């Protein structure tokens with residue numbers, strides 16, 4: 001059993017939307033395939049992965065460093081102890097050989113993308129859905145029913161309150177009970193008007209979360225906190241710079257409601273600093289670390305250990321990114337749910353074709369691996385890369 005090839009292609013996931021920090025007009029993502037010599041159900045096992053939106057494709061790093069390391073590893077040294085499957089932890093160590101600590105930038109995205117493909121292959125070789133494999137290894141019961149919320153509400157040219165309301169209404173019509181919109185990309189009075197328009201539209205039948213994408217300094221973050229705390233929001237997300245833990249801590253004095261952050265923290269060390277210094281409250285706040293951007297599930301398991309040390313439940317995690325990898329982690333390891341972008345970043349986001357959202361939840365189908373094979377539009381792109 002061995003990895004015989006690692007393929008990468010950088011794909012556009014561009015759209016005319018913008019948040020308070022970036023626009024997505026040139027956004028790309030890496031799609032990767034980890035090809036093995038194992039055959040299951042008459043087909044060669046290939047694991048697939050991709051990075052979530054927000055960071056760009058990682059073709060350079062993958063081709064110049066990580067692909068080579070995976071292909072050069074002695075196959076016997078990266079099998080599990082029983083010798084009958086890959087060991088994602090050993091493969092992770094191979095990828096990270098000769099990498100200095102700290103500075104968790106783009107490298108964490110490249111490794112996270114490959115790690116997704118490695119776990120997909122590992123669960124397919126085991127012949128099980130990844131969420132079942134994870135639950136089994138952890139000695140817990142999987143729960144295939146996962147909370148999901150609809151993220152959107154972006155700024156885009158010509159979008160008025162009527163269009164924003166129609167978008168949010170369409171998420172309710174599709175079964176969501178929590179919707180999210182962007183703030184911080186317009187003056188505060190305009191954002192207040194947008195928020196009130198959405199609250200009027202959802203009219204108590206769903207909750208609203210707002211996302212500032214790290215745009216605010218402390219003063220602006222506080223001004224928004226005073227405005228936002230008048231509304232019953234689901235959360236106030238990523239107020240200031242992701243690494244400014246003191247700002248996050250100061251905000252909790254001005255915002256008693258739930259806050260969320262973490263999508264731009266890419267290591268368990270950064271996550272630990274957030275919990276040490278960010279004043280986050282384990283009884284109400286939410287953690288959004290996204291394994292596809294932050295060295296993958298091998299690292300995410302370390303992050304969950306950090307949470308445990310600091311008295312946080314995994315149920316306070318609702319990852320960023322809207323991909324099936326985090327759905328598996330949620331179902332297998334008891335996270336609080338997952339993000340979903342019903343109208344964006346296709347074909348990468350979303351669920352297998354037959355899955356529907358009901359009362360804000362989906363039920364994971366019993367597909368081997370991460371479940372990409374259940375999403376026809378996505379698996380077609382993946383198989384075009386390698387099969």
Ligand SMILES: O=C([O-])CC(=O)C(=O)O
Nearest residue numbers: 019054151211213320321
């Ligand atoms: O707009 C983005 O970069 C995505 C984002 O923050 C989110 O989904 O929470």
Ligand SMILES: [Mg+2]
Nearest residue numbers: 211237238263
């Ligand atoms: Mg966000």
